[in-house]
Amino acid sequence: MEPIRTVTSIVAPLDRVNVDTDQIIPKQFLKRIERTGYGDFLFYDWRANAAGVADPGFVLNDPRYKGARILVAGKNFGCGASREHAAWALADYGFRVVIAPTFADIFFSNAGKNGIVLVRLSEEQVAELMHKASTKPNYQLTVSLEDLTVNDNDGFHAKFEVDAFRRYCLLEGLDDIGLTLRHEKALDTFEAKHNENFWLKAKVVQ
Amino acid sequence: MINGPKTLFEKIWQQHLVAEPEGEPSLLYIDLQLLHEVTSPQAFEGLRLAGRTVRNPNRCIATVDHNIPTTIEGRLNIVDQIAARQMSTLRQNCKDFGIELYDVDSPNQGIVHIIGPELGLTKPGMTIVCGDSHTSTHGAFGALAFGIGTSEVEHVLATQTLPQSRAKTFRIAVEGDLKPGVTAKDIVLAIIGKIGTDGATGCVIEFAGSAIRSLSMEGRMTVCNMSIEAGARAGLIAPDEKTFAYLKGRRFSPTGAAWEAAVAEWKKLPTDEGAKFDRELTIDAATLEPYVSWGTSPGMVAPITAAVPNPADAPNEIERKSLEKALEYMDLKAGTKLDAIEIDRVFIGSCTNGRIEDLRAAARIARGYKVSTRVSAMVVPGSQAVKSQAENEGLDKIFIAAGFEWREPGCSMCLAMNPDILAPGERCASTSNRNFEGRQGRGGRTHLVSPEMAAAAAIAGHFVDTRNWPVRNEAAKENA
Ligand code: SF4
Numbered sequence: 024m025e026p027i028r029t030v031t032s033i034v035a036p037l038d039r040v041n042v043d044t045d046q047i048i049p050k051q052f053l054k055r056i057e058r059t060g061y062g063d064f065l066f067y068d069w070r071a072n073a074a075g076v077a078d079p080g081f082v083l084n085d086p087r088y089k090g091a092r093i094l095v096a097g098k099n100f101g102c103g104a105s106r107e108h109a110a111w112a113l114a115d116y117g118f119r120v121v122i123a124p125t126f127a128d129i130f131f132s133n134a135g136k137n138g139i140v141l142v143r144l145s146e147e148q149v150a151e152l153m154h155k156a157s158t159k160p161n162y163q164l165t166v167s168l169e170d171l172t173v174n175d176n177d178g179f180h181a182k183f184e185v186d187a188f189r190r191y192c193l194l195e196g197l198d199d200i201g202l203t204l205r206h207e208k209a210l211d212t213f214e215a216k217h218n219e220n221f222w223l224k225a226k227v228v229q
Numbered sequence: 230m231i232n233g234p235k236t237l238f239e240k241i242w243q244q245h246l247v248a249e250p251e252g253e254p255s256l257l258y259i260d261l262q263l264l265h266e267v268t269s270p271q272a273f274e275g276l277r278l279a280g281r282t283v284r285n286p287n288r289c290i291a292t293v294d295h296n297i298p299t300t301i302e303g304r305l306n307i308v309d310q311i312a313a314r315q316m317s318t319l320r321q322n323c324k325d326f327g328i329e330l331y332d333v334d335s336p337n338q339g340i341v342h343i344i345g346p347e348l349g350l351t352k353p354g355m356t357i358v359c360g361d362s363h364t365s366t367h368g369a370f371g372a373l374a375f376g377i378g379t380s381e382v383e384h385v386l387a388t389q390t391l392p393q394s395r396a397k398t399f400r401i402a403v404e405g406d407l408k409p410g411v412t413a414k415d416i417v418l419a420i421i422g423k424i425g426t427d428g429a430t431g432c433v434i435e436f437a438g439s440a441i442r443s444l445s446m447e448g449r450m451t452v453c454n455m456s457i458e459a460g461a462r463a464g465l466i467a468p469d470e471k472t473f474a475y476l477k478g479r480r481f482s483p484t485g486a487a488w489e490a491a492v493a494e495w496k497k498l499p500t501d502e503g504a505k506f507d508r509e510l511t512i513d514a515a516t517l518e519p520y521v522s523w524g525t526s527p528g529m530v531a532p533i534t535a536a537v538p539n540p541a542d543a544p545n546e547i548e549r550k551s552l553e554k555a556l557e558y559m560d561l562k563a564g565t566k567l568d569a570i571e572i573d574r575v576f577i578g579s580c581t582n583g584r585i586e587d588l589r590a591a592a593r594i595a596r597g598y599k600v601s602t603r604v605s606a607m608v609v610p611g612s613q614a615v616k617s618q619a620e621n622e623g624l625d626k627i628f629i630a631a632g633f634e635w636r637e638p639g640c641s642m643c644l645a646m647n648p649d650i651l652a653p654g655e656r657c658a659s660t661s662n663r664n665f666e667g668r669q670g671r672g673g674r675t676h677l678v679s680p681e682m683a684a685a686a687a688i689a690g691h692f693v694d695t696r697n698w699p700v701r702n703e704a705a706k707e708n709a
Contacts, residue, residue, distance in 0.1 A: 033622070037289075039551075040547055040551055041426060041551065043526075043528055043665050045663075045665045045666070045667060046665070046666065046667075049667060049671075050646050051421070051646070053267050053268075053646060054267070054296060054309070054311040054314075054315050054646065055311065055315075055320050056270035056271065056314060056315055057270075057274075058271045058274065058275075058379075065350055065482075068666070068667055068671060070539065071673055073653060073672065086631075092451065093313065097547065098427070099426065099427045099430075099460075101462065102425065102426060102427065103362070103663065104361075104362055104375040104644075104663075105319050105361060105362040105377060105378055106267075106268065106378070106379075107268070107271075107360075107379040107380060108379075110378070117484065121535055125427060125430070127427070127430065127460065128377055128430055128431060128460070128462055129362060129378060132381070133378035133380070134367075134379065136380040136381075137380070139378035159452065186394070187252055188252060188253040188254060199380065199384055199392065200279070200383065200384050200387050200388060201516060202387045202392070203256060203384065203390055203392060204251075204388065206247060206248045206250070206390075209247055209248045209256075210247050210248075210256070210258075210388065210389075210390060213247045213258060214247075214258065214285075214389065217245075217395070218433055220244075220494070221487060221490075221491070221494065222352065222353075222354065222483065222487075222491035222494045223244075223260050223352065223355050224260070224288075224352055225260055225261040225287065225288050225290070225350050225355070225481065226287055226350065226444055226481045228627075
């Protein structure tokens, strides 16, 4: 995972609430067996109609937002299916930060594992960013994971919170399995004892 | 350590704590991982790339369910090459890493959340994960079961653990008697409608109360299955005599003295008297009716006696917009009575309502009737075991006589990753769990209902209140 410290970029406004993972990456792309290459299919059903003709009204088709690495969206972003493909698609497309009032739980953890910073701001702050990103040409934000701040050049300043451990992993680009294996001894001891609890065994061997 | 009275969740949590590193999530031991073709390939790929192995293959099982076609011909000759590759990848991975696979030709094949309990793999007090959000289903047995992403699938394969931060606890008590014709599905739809799709975010819900206890294991699974639709990390129901009776004699259940000892352990699990929950909610079972979803989120539900709501009545601008959008997608007008909505398709199945009891309930309604000429309807058993049980009971004959298609087990039209798909604009009464835009096919319109409501809608061609349904006891006559 690539370490991530500060992101400065234009901001793509996705003015919808409850954006679910079926919309982020529609299921027809879940049949692939690779981890990469999902960016082209991000918000596929919103980007183009059934015949494959692009919808010029959709934010990612708007040339103003080309190359955006920051997405701002309504509350409960990432709800629905647990598919990590949603995080892979956002990351593969180039998004490094999503700003919203709230995020769904599983998506929250999937995003963290894929080097995407999720920034929770208040409804009012998100509304302000949404408005600015929609109306001001070339509107940019700087999100700093080191300072836990979101700033623009136009007087917007906000602090956000990220779980300290998640922040550390994002800043260092650390892999979760490697982190867990620091506890291998404890795990061996625990497992040997836990295995005696036969009533918790998946397959009880008599 | 928590001292004093504990909740069911806290007991399971404590029994599985491997490590509690300072300032980091706790490391939780995972007793069982269920795998399927869609969310596992990248996890195995990750293991190979890092030169890691599966720590405990005996704590994993796999099956094919999401992609698999539900007709015999479709299964023999899988047209979708990408789906075929995903399934053959799973085969290879299970072989390479020594994991038991219930493949398409296995008598144990089925939707992963249906076969776990059926085989007795799911047991009270366990921690269970699967790369699928409806893993919450297994919580009906008093197991802490939750959906995870593919990186986490890899993590559990490699270490049999998962870093987890502790969830909040939320007790939802449904008290009193359900009115006749009101089902487990209606309980959970009502709860989601009440608290919203983010109403339990960050929480593990413990469903309690006399109405929950009076549900069968199948009904409890339906309720826990959809706890994720309320945003919960997991749903739980305390194990009791019904749980034990269900598990006794299953393939992976203990036997003899071990069974008695296991039951004694499981009996220690229910929440202690006086244990504190972070949140509590009580619902009066007697106020519940059969529900129908009218929008594009599982929280958009109303009783069958109600009408499509008016966006103008929304409490704020954001809600109003999302309502308008939903009605536009669903092609519904505010004020339309729900029982006036005509449908084109009916899907009875999925991990929410694809168990034997669901099929019995639907068959009870369908017996002696014919599916409306405007409707195409199908019944997809959740597993091979459900299918053969239903066939032993003659349910297949009832459905076929009524004009339903009788299919092979799989996720089918729950998410349309296989050939079972709604055409754009088609309207479906579905016993599944999600009515998101395009969930059952691009442009398709999903109404979530119970199996009874779906069967009745198939026959009437529109939604009907099943509480007034005249049950017939004789089979349908040909061309009646
Ligand atoms: S039936 Fe539907 S919800 Fe259940 S596992 Fe399959 S796709 Fe997921």
